[in-house]
Amino acid sequence: MPDTLASLGEFGLIARLEALLAREGVAAPGVVLGLGDDTAILRPQPGQEMLITCDCLVAGRHYLPGVIGPRELGRRAMAVNLSDIAAMGGQPLHALVSLGLTAQSSLEEVEEIYRGFLAELNPHGAAVVGGNITKTEGPAFIDVTLVGQAPAGRALRRSGGKVGDAILVTGWPGQAAAGLRQLRQAPGQAHPELRRAYLTPTPRLAQGRAVAQSGLASAMLDISDGLLGDLNHICEQSHTGALLAAARLPVSPALRQAAQAWGQDPLDLVLGDSDDYELIITCPPQNVAGLMAALAAVGQVPASQVGRLTPPGQGLELALPGGERRPLRPRGWDHFGD
Structure with a gap:
């Protein structure tokens, strides 16, 4: 019988996820302190401006639980944030992930969601550096905050278009x-x-x-x-x-x-x-x-x-x-x- 979050507990789940990220993730630049403390510590790189975005996916509202698999869900949740960084012409660096899960969710399911995150982050040299997990009685959700960078003054905005462009x-x-x-x-x-x-x-x-x-x-x-x-x-x-x-x-x-x-x-x-x-x-x-x-x-x-x-x-x-x-x-x- 697969481990459920109810049997594993919050801290048991966090330990398993930290081990997975250490084993399967990549080291992102600018991380002074990553997982395991009250906050991550990040060092901005010279000549760069920071880009910060967030998006939340709620079951039944933003995805179909009976159709999308857990790894696909993780990929989608991270991809929609990566796309915001892409729209500014930036480079993704660091992700913070908050999950709202039911007690009946399985460890395997959650680990597959995280493997979906890594499938999107690893090719770009970006990493999960923190997050939060909570129990929910309502729909499950994934909330991602993603930090990136772009050369100072070079990020593209929505407001620069001109008549004739x-x-x-x-x-x-x-x-x-x-x-x-x-x-x-x-x-x-x-x-x-x-x-x-x-x-x-x-x-x-x-x-x-x-x-x-x-x-x-x-x-x-x-x-x-x-x-x-x-x-x-x-x-x-x-x-x-x-x-x-x-x-x-x-x-x-x-x-x-x-x-x-x-x-x-x-x-x-x-x-x-x-x-x-x-x-x-x-x-x-x-x-x-x-x-x-x-x-x-x-x-x-x-x-x-x-x-x-x-x-x-x-x-x-x-x-x-x-x-x-x-x-x-x-x-x-x-x-x-x-």
Whole structure:
């Protein structure tokens, strides 16, 4: 019979997790004191600014307990935080993890969640340096705080876009939403590519750093609320509108196939609510070629030029192939409204 947290106890669990992290994790730079004390002690590196983000996943709200495995859950919980660091063009360093678990949770399940954390952190030389564990009678949850760094003055913000800037996007937006829909309808029949896009998204850290280091971009953020919803965040903070070209929006074969099965326009999925953790990037039009080259140099992730920023009075619009312009209404995820 597997060990449960009730039989193991809080301190027994902490000891097992500390041993796992020491055995399977990596040593991150700047750690003066890691696990085992009241706080971690971290030493900022010269010439760097610190980036700090946090995200919480709640069972039944942000993930499907009956569908996602514990290692996938750990990967997803860490990936959504890594994506925030990617959006600033930064390097992840140190993670703090808080877990709310039921007494009936098994040690094996919790260890697999932590192995999911390490699967995302280890390739980037980042480490778990502390955290907290509590018992909950309600839904289980994972809360991650992630610390990263970027060269001083080089982190990219949402507010730097200018009218006339080109809009670029990495990867295939909309796939996560399609994957979630398939997993809800028939988990065993979900397309592998769409399933993977939702359960274990890949944060675009190399791409984000390449963009920031190139000095060619004006603004950047990651897609956690859908392409249209997050593009609207850039427009609001940069005081612009945006015109997207329908013919240039990337539609993957898997997404097109799913949309066809549902009798739906694939562009509705590409533009709609979808936590894909791809990057939206804006840049002056003369920098597009250089930025595309910088992105191509760090991996096989496609990038598409999908539109341009427009004067703020024009709002968000979609240019159709026949020349007609259709106004777009962003929605995005609202924790208290959805």
